[in-house]
Amino acid sequence: MSYNNFGQIFETGExxxxxxxxxxxxxxxxxxxxxxxxxxxxxxxxxxxNNWHIHHGENGAGDQVLLCTAGSxxxxxxxxxxxxxxxxxxIRIPAGLKHWHGAKADS
Structure with a gap:
């Protein structure tokens, strides 16, 4: 298995x-x-x-799922x-919930 330059198995992308x-x-x-x-x-x-934000939707549409795969x-x-x-x-984030997420300063 190979890892990208951030230590994860998925592509980094653009x-x-x-x-x-x-x-x-x-x-x-x-x-x-x-x-x-x-x-x-x-x-x-x-x-x-990222800044505080909300994903819009209803009946599960617009929910966001965060999966930490590397770092912290x-x-x-x-x-x-x-x-x-x-x-x-x-972490499951229901649509309509104001939130933010991101990397720790050293990770």
Whole structure:
């Protein structure tokens, strides 16, 4: 098994330029599965995070699932304490919930 330069098994992909205004730092996107439930590997450089945001939808559409595959990071829902993410962490974020997530400063 080979790993990319961020220590994960998925492709890093291209710089996420079209959404750069919503991030602090550099992120990358590699689409993994297309269709009605798209799956992508989003890689955050150390210290990169996205701004507070909401995914819209209903009846499960618009939910987001975070799977930490390498490194470590943070997830925080509005009004809650931040949650530390390590490889193997999984977080389901329901549509409509304001949140942010990103890489820890050294990971």
């Amino acid at each position: 710089k996420l330029e079209e959404l750069a205004e919503y991030f602090v730092g550099q992120s990358y996107r590699a689409p993994l599965v297309d269709g009605t439930v798209p799956v992508a590997n989003i890689t955050f450089e150390p210290g990169c995070r 990071g943070w997830y925080q829902a509005e009004g809650e304490e931040p949650i530390s993410l390590e490889p193997g962490s999984a």
